[in-house]
Amino acid sequence: MCACGPFGPYAFSGKSCSIGDNFxxxxxxxxxxxxxxxxxxxxxxxxxxxxxxxxxxxxxxxxxxxxxxxxxxxxxxxxxxxxxxxxxxxxxxxxxxxxxxxxxxxxxxxxxxxxxxxxxxxxxxxxxxxxxxxxxxxxxxxxxxxxxxxxxxxxxxxxxxxxxxxxxxxxxxxxxxxxxxxxxxxxxxxxxxxxxxxxxxxxxxxxxxxxxxxxxxxxxxxxxxxxxxxxxxEREMLQPDLENAGFTSIHLESGNQLVLFLQGVVSGVFGDIRRAKGYLPAGGAWLRFDVVDRNYSITGYEGGGDSRAVFIGRGIHRRELEEVLCPEEKNLMGKAEKMREVQMRPLLAGK
Structure with a gap:
C-alpha cells in the first residue's frame, strides 16, 4: 500500500472553523x-x-x-x-x-x-x-x-x-x-x-x-x-465536444435483450458512446445499467416509476437508440433489425 500524506492543498490547519450551525x-x-x-x-x-x-x-x-x-x-x-x-x-x-x-x-x-x-x-x-x-x-x-x-x-x-x-x-x-x-x-x-x-x-x-x-x-x-x-x-473552460441523448418511458422485452443492447453500445453500434446509464423494465423485472467506455454492468433496481436513460459521447445515433428503446409497436421491426445488427457486429469485426 502506498503511503500518502494527510494534508490538503488549502492550508487547512486540522481544526474545524467556529462557524455556527445556521450556515x-x-x-x-x-x-x-x-x-x-x-x-x-x-x-x-x-x-x-x-x-x-x-x-x-x-x-x-x-x-x-x-x-x-x-x-x-x-x-x-x-x-x-x-x-x-x-x-x-x-x-x-x-x-x-x-x-x-x-x-x-x-x-x-x-x-x-x-x-x-x-x-x-x-x-x-x-x-x-x-x-x-x-x-x-x-x-x-x-x-x-x-x-x-x-x-x-x-x-x-x-x-x-x-x-x-x-x-x-x-x-x-x-x-x-x-x-x-x-x-x-x-x-x-x-x-x-x-x-x-x-x-x-x-x-x-x-x-x-x-x-x-x-x-x-x-x-x-x-x-x-x-x-x-x-x-x-482556473482556466478557460473549453467544453469537450460531447453530445448527449436522453430518453424516458423506455423498456426492453427481457434481461437478455438488455445484455445484447449494451454489447451493441460498447461495440460502437450506436456511435462512440463514452458514458451511459439508466433504469427500465426488462421482461418482469426492473434493471439499472451503467456503461463506462467499453465496460457495462447491470444490477437490479427497486425504484420503479418512469423509466429513463441518458447517453453521452460523439456521433450518437439517436434515432437508432430510439428504435430499440421506444415501446411503440411501430418501432418493433426496427428494434428487431437493430438487435440482429448488434448480434452480427462481433462476427463481422472478426473477419
Missing part, C-alpha cells in the same frame, strides 16, 4: 464520468449522522442519479435538486448560483452536497461558489473520486479536466482498484501525488474508514487561501 456548508464531490460519485454520496449518507441536500448536475438531457440517490440511503427522504442539460462550471453557471441561493433560502439545510457532471472543472466550480458566498454560505474542502483503471485514458483524452479535478481536491478517493496489482496502484498514486503534493489520497477502500473520517468531510473548511488557489488554477 449552509457546501461539500463538492467531483470526479470524471463513471468514477463512482453517486455511490460515494450514498455511502456518505449511510455512514454519517449528517442530514444533507444533494444538488445533482447531469450533463445529459434527463436526470438518472437523482432517483437512485433518493432511494435506499441512511436518510429516509434525501432531498435531491437536479440540474440537467449543461455543466455548472460553465454553461449553467448562472442557474447553479441561483439554485444554491434558492436551496439556502427555502430548504435551509445545514449541508449541501454538490455532485457536478463528470465533465466539470472543479476549480471553476469552487470559484463560482466563492463568488456567491456570504455570511450564511461557506465552502468545505472538496473531494475528487478517481476511477483508477480509467486514469491513464482520461489523462490522455481530457488532460485539463483530469488534472484540474485532482489539483483542486483536498481528498482524492481511489475507486475500482480491485483488479490492479500493488505496483500499478503505486505508480498511479505517485502521478496523482505529483499533481496534488499535499492532498489526502485514499488508495484503499474508503468503506473501511471509521465514522470519524466520514464525518470529518463535513468539518474541514476551505480557507481564504484555498479560494485563491482555486481562482489561480
Amino acid at each position: 449552509m456548508k457546501i461539500l463538492v464531490i467531483s470526479g470524471f464520468l463513471g468514477a463512482g460519485k453517486t455511490t460515494f454520496i450514498k455511502a456518505l449518507a449511510e455512514k454519517t449522522d449528517k442530514k444533507f441536500v444533494v444538488m445533482e448536475n447531469e450533463y445529459g438531457e434527463v436526470g438518472i442519479d437523482g432517483v437512485f440517490l433518493a432511494s435506499g440511503t441512511g436518510q429516509a427522504e434525501m432531498k435531491v435538486w437536479e440540474l440537467t442539460e449543461g455543466c455548472i462550471c460553465c454553461t449553467m453557471k448562472a442557474d447553479f448560483a441561483s439554485s444554491i441561493l434558492t436551496i439556502s433560502n427555502t430548504l435551509d439545510p445545514e449541508y449541501l452536497v454538490v455532485e457536478p457532471t463528470g465533465l466539470g472543472k472543479l476549480g471553476n466550480i469552487l470559484t463560482n461558489i466563492s463568488q456567491i458566498q456570504y455570511e450564511r454560505i461557506v465552502l468545505l474542502q472538496p473531494v475528487t473520486v478517481l476511477d483508477v483503471p480509467a486514469f491513464d485514458r482520461d489523462k490522455e483524452k481530457y488532460p485539463e479536466i483530469c488534472r484540474d479535478q485532482i489539483e483542486n481536491a483536498a481528498t482524492v478517493i481511489f475507486t475500482k482498484t480491485g483488479a490492479l496489482d500493488a505496483e500499478e496502484l503505486c505508480r498511479i498514486a505517485s502521478e496523482v501525488r505529483a499533481m496534488n503534493p499535499q492532498g489526502e489520497i485514499v488508495t484503499d477502500s474508503c468503506e473501511k474508514k471509521e465514522a470519524s473520517w466520514w464525518n470529518g468531510l463535513f468539518e474541514r473548511y476551505l480557507t481564504k487561501e484555498g479560494e485563491e488557489n482555486a481562482k489561480k488554477r
Whole structure:
C-alpha cells in the first residue's frame, strides 16, 4: 500500500472553523464520468449522522442519479435538486448560483452536497461558489473520486479536466482498484501525488474508514487561501465536444435483450458512446445499467416509476437508440433489425 500524506492543498490547519450551525456548508464531490460519485454520496449518507441536500448536475438531457440517490440511503427522504442539460462550471453557471441561493433560502439545510457532471472543472466550480458566498454560505474542502483503471485514458483524452479535478481536491478517493496489482496502484498514486503534493489520497477502500473520517468531510473548511488557489488554477473552460441523448418511458422485452443492447453500445453500434446509464423494465423485472467506455454492468433496481436513460459521447445515433428503446409497436421491426445488427457486429469485426 502506498503511503500518502494527510494534508490538503488549502492550508487547512486540522481544526474545524467556529462557524455556527445556521450556515449552509457546501461539500463538492467531483470526479470524471463513471468514477463512482453517486455511490460515494450514498455511502456518505449511510455512514454519517449528517442530514444533507444533494444538488445533482447531469450533463445529459434527463436526470438518472437523482432517483437512485433518493432511494435506499441512511436518510429516509434525501432531498435531491437536479440540474440537467449543461455543466455548472460553465454553461449553467448562472442557474447553479441561483439554485444554491434558492436551496439556502427555502430548504435551509445545514449541508449541501454538490455532485457536478463528470465533465466539470472543479476549480471553476469552487470559484463560482466563492463568488456567491456570504455570511450564511461557506465552502468545505472538496473531494475528487478517481476511477483508477480509467486514469491513464482520461489523462490522455481530457488532460485539463483530469488534472484540474485532482489539483483542486483536498481528498482524492481511489475507486475500482480491485483488479490492479500493488505496483500499478503505486505508480498511479505517485502521478496523482505529483499533481496534488499535499492532498489526502485514499488508495484503499474508503468503506473501511471509521465514522470519524466520514464525518470529518463535513468539518474541514476551505480557507481564504484555498479560494485563491482555486481562482489561480482556473482556466478557460473549453467544453469537450460531447453530445448527449436522453430518453424516458423506455423498456426492453427481457434481461437478455438488455445484455445484447449494451454489447451493441460498447461495440460502437450506436456511435462512440463514452458514458451511459439508466433504469427500465426488462421482461418482469426492473434493471439499472451503467456503461463506462467499453465496460457495462447491470444490477437490479427497486425504484420503479418512469423509466429513463441518458447517453453521452460523439456521433450518437439517436434515432437508432430510439428504435430499440421506444415501446411503440411501430418501432418493433426496427428494434428487431437493430438487435440482429448488434448480434452480427462481433462476427463481422472478426473477419
